[in-house]
Amino acid sequence: MASDFSPDIVQQIDVCMATGHFADEGEVLRAALRLLERQTAEATAIQQGMDDVQAGRVRPLNEVDAEIRRKHGFPRET
Numbered sequence: 574m575a576s577d578f579s580p581d582i583v584q585q586i587d588v589c590m591a592t593g594h595f596a597d598e599g600e601v602l603r604a605a606l607r608l609l610e611r612q613t614a615e616a617t618a619i620q621q622g623m624d625d626v627q628a629g630r631v632r633p634l635n636e637v638d639a640e641i642r643r644k645h646g647f648p649r650e651t
Contacts, residue, residue, distance in 0.1 A: 578586070589601045625631065642649060 576583075586598055586601045589595055589604075590598070595601045595604065638650070641647070
């Protein structure tokens, strides 16, 4: 691999390729970047939720539950 990666990163890439799930180094790196993007998006969503709670932008669970059940035709919980 023509790169400036540290030996431990190169070793991790090689281990991933040895599983047979990746055809080359590029596939390993693309998969890693997709996971990083997903993790970043999830962390952002969690932070937005926490910000909403702190700002009081919340609704009672039973209200949200009833709305979802009405919208999707789910029976009321007994």
